[in-house]
Amino acid sequence: MDRTLLDFWVGVFVAIGLAALFTLALKVSNADSFDQGKTYTVKASFNNIGGLKVRSPIKSAGVVVGRVSDIHFDNQTFEAVVDFRLSDKYQFPKDTSASIMTSGLLGEQYVALDAGGDSHNLKNGDTIRITQSAVVLENLISQFLYNKAADSSSQGNAGNAANPGNVPAAGVKP
Amino acid sequence: MKPGNPFVRMGHATLEGISRLGTATRFLLQILWRSGTSWRRFHLIVREIYSSGVLSLIIIVVSGLFVGMVLGLQGYQTLRTYGSAESLGVLVALSLVRELGPVVAALLFASRAGSAITAEVGLMKTTEQLQAMEMMAVDPMARIIAPRFWGGVISMPLLAAIFSMTGIYGGYMIGVRLLGVDDGAFWSQMQSAVDLRDDVVNGIIKSVVFGFVITLIALFEGYDAVPTAEGISRATTRTVVTSSLAILALDFVLTAFMFKGA
Numbered sequence: 001m002d003r004t005l006l007d008f009w010v011g012v013f014v015a016i017g018l019a020a021l022f023t024l025a026l027k028v029s030n031a032d033s034f035d036q037g038k039t040y041t042v043k044a045s046f047n048n049i050g051g052l053k054v055r056s057p058i059k060s061a062g063v064v065v066g067r068v069s070d071i072h073f074d075n076q077t078f079e080a081v082v083d084f085r086l087s088d089k090y091q092f093p094k095d096t097s098a099s100i101m102t103s104g105l106l107g108e109q110y111v112a113l114d115a116g117g118d119s120h121n122l123k124n125g126d127t128i129r130i131t132q133s134a135v136v137l138e139n140l141i142s143q144f145l146y147n148k149a150a151d152s153s154s155q156g157n158a159g160n161a162a163n164p165g166n167v168p169a170a171g172v173k174p
Numbered sequence: 175m176k177p178g179n180p181f182v183r184m185g186h187a188t189l190e191g192i193s194r195l196g197t198a199t200r201f202l203l204q205i206l207w208r209s210g211t212s213w214r215r216f217h218l219i220v221r222e223i224y225s226s227g228v229l230s231l232i233i234i235v236v237s238g239l240f241v242g243m244v245l246g247l248q249g250y251q252t253l254r255t256y257g258s259a260e261s262l263g264v265l266v267a268l269s270l271v272r273e274l275g276p277v278v279a280a281l282l283f284a285s286r287a288g289s290a291i292t293a294e295v296g297l298m299k300t301t302e303q304l305q306a307m308e309m310m311a312v313d314p315m316a317r318i319i320a321p322r323f324w325g326g327v328i329s330m331p332l333l334a335a336i337f338s339m340t341g342i343y344g345g346y347m348i349g350v351r352l353l354g355v356d357d358g359a360f361w362s363q364m365q366s367a368v369d370l371r372d373d374v375v376n377g378i379i380k381s382v383v384f385g386f387v388i389t390l391i392a393l394f395e396g397y398d399a400v401p402t403a404e405g406i407s408r409a410t411t412r413t414v415v416t417s418s419l420a421i422l423a424l425d426f427v428l429t430a431f432m433f434k435g436a
Contacts, residue, residue, distance in 0.1 A: 003217065010220050013228045017332025020339035021378070027361070028267050028342060029368040055369075 038088040040124040041069060044098045044111075045079040050134025051109045052100055058084050060113040065090040068111065084111065084128075093118035099132035109134060198394045204315055205323050205393070211316040212324060218317070222325025226287035226389075230333060233282055238337040241274055242266060242344025249345075250353050262355050263364035266345030271368060271377045272433070275338030277425050280384035283330055284417040288392035291322055292413040295396025296406040319397065323389050330385025331378050338377065376432045383424060388417045 049071065058066040066086035074081050086092070095116030102109050113128075122128070176182070212218050249265040295318065298304050304314045342364075349355040368374065392413045399409035 006224050007217075007220060009228045010223050013223065013231060013329075014332065016231075017227075017335055020332070020335035023339055024271060024335060024374050024377075025370055028271065028364055029370040029374045030365050 039066070039085045040088060040122075042084050042086065042122050042124075042126045042128055043081055044084065044128035044131050045074060045077065045081045046100060046131050046133045047079060048133040048136060049080045049082060049109075050100055050102075050136060052082065052111070052134065053109075056108065056110055058086065058111045058113060060090070060092070060115065065113065082111070086122075091121040092116075094120045094122055094126070095130065096122060096128060097130035097132065098128045100134040102135070194398075197398070198390070201394050201397065202390055205320050205390075208313060208316040209320045209324065211313070212320040218321035219324050219328070222321045223329050226283075226291065226322070226326050227329030227333060230283060230286045230329070231336070233286055234279055234333045234337050235340050237278065237282060238275075238340035239344040241278060241337075242270065242341030242346075243348045245269060245274075245341070246345035246348030246353070250349060250355070259349075259353075259355050260359035261363055262345065262349040263360035264367040266349070267342050267364045267368050268373065270338045270341040270345075271373050273425070273429070275341065276334045276377050276380040276384060277421060279334040279337040280330065280381065280388060280421045281418055283326075283333060283385070284388045284392075284421065285414050287326065287329070288388045288413050288417050289410050291326070291389065291392040292396040292399070292410045293406060295319070295322070295393060296399035296401075296409050299397065299399060300401040300403075300406060302401075319393055322393060326389030326392070327382065327385045330388070331381040334377065334381035334384075372433070376428075379432075380425065380428050383428065384421050387420050387424060391417045391420065 052068060052071065054068055054071055056068045057064045058068065066084050068082055069085040070083040072081055073079075084098075092113060093116045095118040097114045097116065099112050099114070100109055101112045116130075245266045246262060249262050250259055253259045253261055253265065298314075298318065304318065307314045307317060346360065350357050350360050395409040395413045395416070399405045
């Protein structure tokens with residue numbers, strides 16, 4: 001085969017291959033600009049993190065502002081300590097609260113940040129004090145069933161059957 | 175000691191296997207050592223990229239398209255049961271980029287290009303072309319083996335990327351155009367679920383490793399073939415069988431290393 005023609009086809013092949021690689025990188029995956037930008041890390045401890053994982057998104061008002069960078073267990077307080085890596089573009093007041101939410105009924109879990117009203121912002125290495133643990137579906141259901149049972153056994157025993165769909169108390173710490 | 179003794183046979187087979195493995199490793203080191211010439215005369219590698227990459231393009235594109243379309247159909251059936259048909263993009267893209275792209279492309283590459291390499295090198299050995307080159311002071315390692323090796327190593331990741339991309343496009347055709355999954359949800363859920371480093375780059379690493387292993391096995395079997403017609407046919411069969419098994423086993427090992435806990 002003619003050398004030029006051969007070079008041409010190999011060139012076409014390599015170009016298609018590289019184009020496929022670029023499309024995979026840019027259109028299919030989240031080569032999000034977030035990873036390259038400057039970040040700062042804050043901590044928060046939770047009683048129960050449910051199914052939260054490293055690299056789970058951190059959202060505020062539904063916008064992804066960072067990712068979970070590390071999760072470990074504190075052997076002194078018996079709580080899970082979660083490190084948040086937040087983008088420098090987003091600053092939050094010191095009294096921001098963090099809660100673990102589920103997207104959809106069975107979807108992945110994420111951390112929701114609710115901004116507070118403090119005039120000082122969170123800095124690198126700070127700790128978020130107000131946290132709310134993940135809602136464990138089994139606890140919710142058992143509590144509901146327990147209340148139902150209490151409800152039916154104490155029929156007429158008015159006043160004792162309040163709050164049937166009782167959500168477990170939020171683990172709010174001072 | 176009779177030669178038919180089962181222990182004798184077992185020991186013989188073990189030693190044979192180890193010695194072949196050692197020969198193959200020395201073969202690999204020789205290829206790497208003599209690669210300089212083929213990189214300086216780059217058109218040698220270009221020619222091999224043509225024969226193992228460009229000529230495999232059709233089978234890769236067609237199979238990628240069909241694999242993606244089947245994934246789209248099957249995934250839609252299951253996901254619709256749980257009311258999450260929009261996640262079809264995630265399913266198609268993740269299964270292609272992580273597993274099916276590198277593995278199926280490598281299996282096709284082994285049977286399309288690997289067998290051709292073995293047959294070619296085996297026939298060169300049988301017809302004593304390799305010895306003839308040595309007599310003319312042309313190093314067959316540098317002139318014949320090394321360019322084929324690098325051609326395969328370069329072609330394989332490109333073919334795997336093309337396979338994944340056409341597969342995703344096939345899934346898109348079926349999911350969005352035929353079954354009516356929302357266009358925006360298909361792409362946006364895919365983008366939020368597929369990670370560049372954890373999924374795409376790991377898939378590329380896999381395909382580079384597969385290209386390395388397939389081409390090495392194909393060249394070694396050809397170079398090591400018994401110089402008869404039957405020997406070449408056996409070597410070609412062994413290339414396809416060994417490299418397919420190596421791909422599947424290595425895929426498991428690489429996956430276990432890459433996707434732990436995620």
